[in-house]
Amino acid sequence: xxxxxxxxAGHLGKIHIQQWKEVSxxxxxxxxxxxxxxxxxxxxxYNIPRYNSEQELIQAIDAADVVSTTTTHYDVAKKCLLNGKxxxxxxxxxxxxxxxxxxxxxxxxxxxxxxxxxxxxxxPAFLALKDLPLNPMFIETHRLAQFNPRGTDVSVILxxxxxxxxxxxxxxxxxxxxxxxxxxxxxxxxxxxxxxxxEFDNGCVANLTASRISIKKMRKMRLFQRDAYxxxxxxxxxxxxxxxxxxTGDKGLMDIPLExxxxxxxxxxxxxxxxxxxxxxxxxxxxxTESIVYDKxxxxxxxDGYQAMDVAxxxxxxxxxxxxxxxx
Numbered sequence: 001x002x003x004x005x006x007x008x009a010g011h012l013g014k015i016h017i018q019q020w021k022e023v024s025x026x027x028x029x030x031x032x033x034x035x036x037x038x039x040x041x042x043x044x045x046y047n048i049p050r051y052n053s054e055q056e057l058i059q060a061i062d063a064a065d066v067v068s069t070t071t072t073h074y075d076v077a078k079k080c081l082l083n084g085k086x087x088x089x090x091x092x093x094x095x096x097x098x099x100x101x102x103x104x105x106x107x108x109x110x111x112x113x114x115x116x117x118x119x120x121x122x123x124p125a126f127l128a129l130k131d132l133p134l135n136p137m138f139i140e141t142h143r144l145a146q147f148n149p150r151g152t153d154v155s156v157i158l159x160x161x162x163x164x165x166x167x168x169x170x171x172x173x174x175x176x177x178x179x180x181x182x183x184x185x186x187x188x189x190x191x192x193x194x195x196x197x198x199e200f201d202n203g204c205v206a207n208l209t210a211s212r213i214s215i216k217k218m219r220k221m222r223l224f225q226r227d228a229y230x231x232x233x234x235x236x237x238x239x240x241x242x243x244x245x246x247x248t249g250d251k252g253l254m255d256i257p258l259e260x261x262x263x264x265x266x267x268x269x270x271x272x273x274x275x276x277x278x279x280x281x282x283x284x285x286x287x288x289t290e291s292i293v294y295d296k297x298x299x300x301x302x303x304d305g306y307q308a309m310d311v312a313x314x315x316x317x318x319x320x321x322x323x324x325x326x327x328x
Contacts, residue, residue: 002026002289005061007054007076008068009033009042012090016067017046019282026289032057033068058083063113063292065285066090070154074099081106081114088288090117091166092158093305097313100306107302115288115298116305118166120219122280122287125232126167128239128273132230134171136223139206141168144214147187155190156183157312157319161210164221165198165315166300166308171223174202176311181318186213196315241271 004026006017013033020028030049033039039050051057058064058079063086066076074094080087087107093116094100107114120126141164176198183194193211200206219234231240245255245267256268284299291298 003029003062004065005029005057006031006065006067009038013067014042016065019285022282023286023289029060030057054079058085071095077103081110084110086112086292087114092162092309097309100309104302104306113291113298114302116300116302118300119280119284120163120167120234121300122283123234124275124278125234125237125239128275136171136225137204138224139168140222141208142218142220143210144218145212147213155316156192156194156210156212157315161208162308162312164208165311168206169307172200172204174200177201179314179318181315182322183319194319237275239273243269245269
């Protein structure tokens with residue numbers, strides 16, 4: 001039985017605790033959180049032990065789930081790795097790039113499993129595309145949320161946009177060539193709305209918008225490639241694949257006839273793959289557990305987490321340069 005300890009019992013930490021209780025093959029040993037209110041509600045709600053110190057919990061577990069505030073990720077993760085513990089750590093990987101890079105090195109030296117919580121990789125709407133060849137040349141994303149003071153200690157880029165950055169880096173197998181960005185602080189001390197344009201060496205261009213001051217929620221990504229237009233709705237769990245096909249082929253239920261300028265008969269084929277009803281957070285925790293038990297690679301590695309942070313910090317830098325140039 002794999003012994004798990006949770007570090008951080010805030011909003012997301014409680015969700016992780018709830019999901020761990022549903023994962024088979026693990027024992028949820030307990031949690032650590034220095035906040036008395038968080039600790040009290042967690043004990044009352046989930047009836048699990050609270051440990052008095054990080055080190056005490058580390059000594060009692062095989063693997064750590066770090067869901068504490070971003071500024072504490074590095075310190076908690078470093079203690080766990082120095083004690084040879086497997087590590088699941090929420091995004092962003094660390095507070096600074098220097099911290100993140102050190103964690104990459106430490107994971108290699110510790111020879112343990114480390115997975116970063118970029119949960120959208122497990123979103124069923126995204127997983128529905130696993131069998132479709134993807135080679136996007138233009139990507140557009142919109143990730144909008146209503147304002148919530150929780151999480152405003154970091155920019156909207158590290159809070160929200162980093163989800164889409166990770167997905168894009170996973171899809172586009174090419175180096176980043178150029179980044180431009182702009183953003184504005186409206187309700188907090190850090191940027192609350194931002195737009196970034198990422199250009200890759202292979203010609204792909206990604207246009208990302210993230211906001212946490214929106215009236216309505218939205219988490220959508222659109223992929224355009226030579227043979228298809230693909231729409232992914234991460235929030236409502238819907239995926240559409242639109243292709244241009246010869247009219248002589250197999251007909252689908254949602255085909256739209258189209259006559260080309262040269263007289264060719266085509267159809268616009270609309271496919272809506274079935275989306276399995278899965279819990280993305282539980283899926284990532286289950287797969288992390290399996291990676292330890294069966295010695296399998298993790299889906300989102302510590303290097304993936306670092307690379308997403310690297311691009312996010314480049315976006316932050318370009319946004320700052322833009323604002324200084326225009327006196328924003």
